[in-house]
Amino acid sequence: MTRDVLVIGAGIVGAAIARSLARRGVTVVVVDRGPAVGGTSGAGEGNLLVSDKGPGPELELAKYSLGLWRTWAAELRTELDARFASIEYVAKGGVVVATSAGGADALRGFAARQQRAGVEAHFLDASEARALEPELGPAVVAGVHYPQDAQVQPVIAAEAILASARRSGARVLPGTTVTGPEVDRSGRLVGVRTTKGTLRADVVIVAAGPWSGEVARTLGGTLRIGPRKGLLLVTARMGPRVRHKVYDADYVGAVQSDDRALQTSTVIESTESGTILIGSSRQDVGFDGRVEVSVLRAIASRAIGLMPFLADATVIRAYGGFRPFSPDHLPVIGPAPGVPGLWYATGHEGAGIGLAPATGELVAASLLGETTALEIDPFRADRATLSGAA
Amino acid sequence: MVTSAHVWSIDSDGVHVMVGEADGEGRESRCYRAAAVVLATGAHDRVLPVPGWDLPGVYSAGGGQALAKGEGVAIGRRVVVAGTGPFLLPVASSLLDAGCAVAGVFEAGRAGHLMRRWTVRPWELLGQPAKVLELGRYGSTLARRRVRYATGCAVTAIHGGQRVEAVTVSRLDASWAPRPGVGETLDVDAVCLGFGFSPRVELALAAGCRLDDRHFVMVDAQQRTSVPSVFAAGEITGIGGVDLALCEGTIAGHVAAGGRGDDSVLRVERRRRKVLRAFASRLQGAHAIGPKWTDWLNDDTVVCRCEEVDVARLRSVVETSESLSLRSLMLQSRAGLGSCQARICGRTVEELLLRTIPSHRLVGEGSIDRRPIASPVRLGEIAQSRAFEVEG
Numbered sequence: 001m002t003r004d005v006l007v008i009g010a011g012i013v014g015a016a017i018a019r020s021l022a023r024r025g026v027t028v029v030v031v032d033r034g035p036a037v038g039g040t041s042g043a044g045e046g047n048l049l050v051s052d053k054g055p056g057p058e059l060e061l062a063k064y065s066l067g068l069w070r071t072w073a074a075e076l077r078t079e080l081d082a083r084f085a086s087i088e089y090v091a092k093g094g095v096v097v098a099t100s101a102g103g104a105d106a107l108r109g110f111a112a113r114q115q116r117a118g119v120e121a122h123f124l125d126a127s128e129a130r131a132l133e134p135e136l137g138p139a140v141v142a143g144v145h146y147p148q149d150a151q152v153q154p155v156i157a158a159e160a161i162l163a164s165a166r167r168s169g170a171r172v173l174p175g176t177t178v179t180g181p182e183v184d185r186s187g188r189l190v191g192v193r194t195t196k197g198t199l200r201a202d203v204v205i206v207a208a209g210p211w212s213g214e215v216a217r218t219l220g221g222t223l224r225i226g227p228r229k230g231l232l233l234v235t236a237r238m239g240p241r242v243r244h245k246v247y248d249a250d251y252v253g254a255v256q257s258d259d260r261a262l263q264t265s266t267v268i269e270s271t272e273s274g275t276i277l278i279g280s281s282r283q284d285v286g287f288d289g290r291v292e293v294s295v296l297r298a299i300a301s302r303a304i305g306l307m308p309f310l311a312d313a314t315v316i317r318a319y320g321g322f323r324p325f326s327p328d329h330l331p332v333i334g335p336a337p338g339v340p341g342l343w344y345a346t347g348h349e350g351a352g353i354g355l356a357p358a359t360g361e362l363v364a365a366s367l368l369g370e371t372t373a374l375e376i377d378p379f380r381a382d383r384a385t386l387s388g389a390a
Numbered sequence: 391m392v393t394s395a396h397v398w399s400i401d402s403d404g405v406h407v408m409v410g411e412a413d414g415e416g417r418e419s420r421c422y423r424a425a426a427v428v429l430a431t432g433a434h435d436r437v438l439p440v441p442g443w444d445l446p447g448v449y450s451a452g453g454g455q456a457l458a459k460g461e462g463v464a465i466g467r468r469v470v471v472a473g474t475g476p477f478l479l480p481v482a483s484s485l486l487d488a489g490c491a492v493a494g495v496f497e498a499g500r501a502g503h504l505m506r507r508w509t510v511r512p513w514e515l516l517g518q519p520a521k522v523l524e525l526g527r528y529g530s531t532l533a534r535r536r537v538r539y540a541t542g543c544a545v546t547a548i549h550g551g552q553r554v555e556a557v558t559v560s561r562l563d564a565s566w567a568p569r570p571g572v573g574e575t576l577d578v579d580a581v582c583l584g585f586g587f588s589p590r591v592e593l594a595l596a597a598g599c600r601l602d603d604r605h606f607v608m609v610d611a612q613q614r615t616s617v618p619s620v621f622a623a624g625e626i627t628g629i630g631g632v633d634l635a636l637c638e639g640t641i642a643g644h645v646a647a648g649g650r651g652d653d654s655v656l657r658v659e660r661r662r663r664k665v666l667r668a669f670a671s672r673l674q675g676a677h678a679i680g681p682k683w684t685d686w687l688n689d690d691t692v693v694c695r696c697e698e699v700d701v702a703r704l705r706s707v708v709e710t711s712e713s714l715s716l717r718s719l720m721l722q723s724r725a726g727l728g729s730c731q732a733r734i735c736g737r738t739v740e741e742l743l744l745r746t747i748p749s750h751r752l753v754g755e756g757s758i759d760r761r762p763i764a765s766p767v768r769l770g771e772i773a774q775s776r777a778f779e780v781e782g
Binding site for chain 1: 399403421598707710711717718721722723727728754761763766767769770772775777
């Protein structure tokens with residue numbers, strides 16, 4: 001019986017696990033070596049997407065999670081202090097566009113397969129795409145509208161989930177670094193040593209995003225999760241000129257790619273405050289967080305190609321961070337091979353904000369022996385496809 | 391010499407510059423790659439929020455002086471100057487020259503404290519005749535024009551409907567807390583506030599330079615930063631005024647150009663730098679901001695003017711989220727996210743958050759000064775920006 005759980009990582013995945021467990025009456029402690037929401041969860045756009053996922057286990061996880069997001073957004077609003085900042089949950093839908101005949105064919109083929117897997121997708125010709133997104137430029141030849149896609153402010157959303165977990169009794173210890181395992185005579189992990197003392201738990205869950213490999217090693221496990229760097233630009237306030245999440249069909253290719261060199265694909269969206277977020281890039285450069293103009297230049301050119309009005313937009317900020325890359329592009333959710341008492345919940349790459357509620361529910365239900373809403377098996381940590389290079 | 395040049399990024403490709411008027415069309419993009427870079431980005435004057443400081447008619451001391459001295463504009467008929475530091479004196483003097491009546495200069499530091507700090511190690515002051523004389527000149531100008539100068543006082547509220555109509559001047563205790571019940575109201579139509587200077591360190595941070603705990607760029611005796619071949623001089627290494635900046639700049643330039651820091655040609659600059667730095671730290675000690683200045687604030691006092699975030703909002707994000715992350719708290723409150731990117735309010739936001747957090751500490755490496763885009767740039771300009779060096 002699982003009574004005490006320690007979660008390592010106070011990002012959105014750790015927060016969601018803590019919330020799902022704490023609401024089931026489990027005693028949860030969340031530790032993070034930095035502040036809460038100081039890593040990957042604060043480095044992205046806040047994508048809740050089905051549109052970029054082909055049929056398979058990750059799409060099923062996304063469909064389940066987007067349903068949960070609807071419920072969670074409503075629950076968080078009623079549960080938390082009225083002064084809590086809005087998580088800016090907007091079910092605005094996505095518009096994916098293609099800029100060549102070949103690209104349009106590929107996009108339509110991809111969308112048709114998604115439709116068969118239960119995704120709502122509507123084909124658009126160029127003028128229909130422009131009717132949905134008037135700022136789309138002449139380069140756009142076709143598109144697909146995905147009404148299920150949604151968006152949150154990822155930092156506030158993660159803080160809100162964490163605050164909710166705390167209300168159900170979870171404790172959060174920021175500034176606490178895990179330094180080693182506590183193991184019983186049978187070799188089972190029964191807790192961790194930290195810079196703030198030893199913390200005991202029936203189960204320890206590593207939800208440390210791209211740093212999960214490092215944390216797993218500290219605790220005697222092996223996990224091939226590595227960082228992929230991504231950068232974004234933010235404009236000054238411009239008002240709601242972009243209505244959906246708009247991205248080019250290449251984004252799907254980039255998300256699924258094994259290429260380690262710089263890739264850019266366009267993602268454009270307005271935020272509630274009136275700024276526009278412009279992404280995105282994906283690079284394998286280890287944990288080198290420097291903002292490089294060469295990357296910003298590539299992002300900027302592509303975004304203007306899709307929406308020419310952006311050429312005049314004033315950029316006031318650039319930010320970015322590291323996403324947890326998994327060699328087979330599937331999250332890792334389940335027990336750690338060879339280390340009884342240790343679990344993993346990481347490897348969501350750029351989809352962690354969207355997939356967090358489902359991850360939390362799957363972990364909590366599995367640990368408590370409940371029937372899970374979907375199979376956790378495809379995400380298990382001992383799968384053969386996970387052994388590639390991270 | 392390239393003027394109207396805005397450095398918007400420093401990265402491994404070099405120094406990225408847009409040449410042309412800040413919001414003009416057709417700026418020219420350049421990328422310089424150099425064997426050495428000297429950063430001399432200066433500082434801007436710091437304004438602490440006061441209830442009513444967002445009314446038209448309130449200026450930073452530097453802004454008021456620039457209008458008065460640079461453009462000969464009288465910012466009001468009757469102006470009050472308040473804050474801390476010797477810079478308030480030349481500001482008041484420039485206002486008089488521009489035709490303003492100055493209703494008073496209010497130095498928050500108390501006389502006893504100023505006297506002790508100013509006169510500590512008096513023999514060092516003998517090396518500063520020019521500085522002391524200059525301040526003396528301003529002082530006598532104010533005295534001749536019968537301008538009231540008071541220490542241990544601050545403008546603790548600014549009143550007005552559409553614009554500034556009056557201020558409340560309060561007496562302060564040693565920690566800058568207003569003494570209860572002791573205040574007077576002055577009818578004025580403009581206010582200049584100045585509380586020292588904040589260094590502009592975003593380019594230094596982009597270059598990877600280490601800062602000290604007061605957010606100044608750390609340099610060695612040769613003005614080298616922690617990054618090889620990057621030098622820093624002037625106010626970004628510590629507030630010290632033009633004479634010190636000139637010495638540091640001369641040394642930095644000499645060494646950056648391949649000279650040695652101990653060359654005999656730099657003998658005068660090295661000696662002057664030492665003396666002027668001692669003078670600068672004397673000023674820092676005398677005019678440090680008192681911890682209880684926040685007692686002036688009301689719940690609805692705006693802290694971040696770009697995003698209109700008030701004191702109560704900052705407190706509520708700390709209380710509701712229990713976050714210890716500067717970035718998260720800024721995103722939740724929206725403080726510092728507007729067009730100035732926390733250049734005006736950043737330090738104040740950080741201080742107010744720290745006071746509200748029960749442990750009085752933030753966790754993580756977030757810096758209010760980290761701005762990889764060091765000056766606003768259009769997306770089209772980024773797309774067209776030059777990738778390769780143009781010269782240097």
